[in-house]
Amino acid sequence: MAEHKHGEMDISVQEKTFAGFINFTIKTVAVIIVAVLLLAMFNA
Template structure:
């Protein structure tokens, strides 16, 4: 631990995973909103 310098770690894999997760969450929210709108319009 003596030779560790903060900010020197390669985090590209973590960044890619995070961006993929955010993209998945946004798409899931869009699908949920679309389903709710469909139910609101056609289930009246």
């Protein structure tokens, strides 16, 4: 079994996936906030 050496693994794919997830989450939250504000303004 190979020894694990900290910091040698290529994590570029994981970093891109995480960045995409964060980007998707931010955009989704922004859409939800806009939708809630529109509902509050036009449903009063």
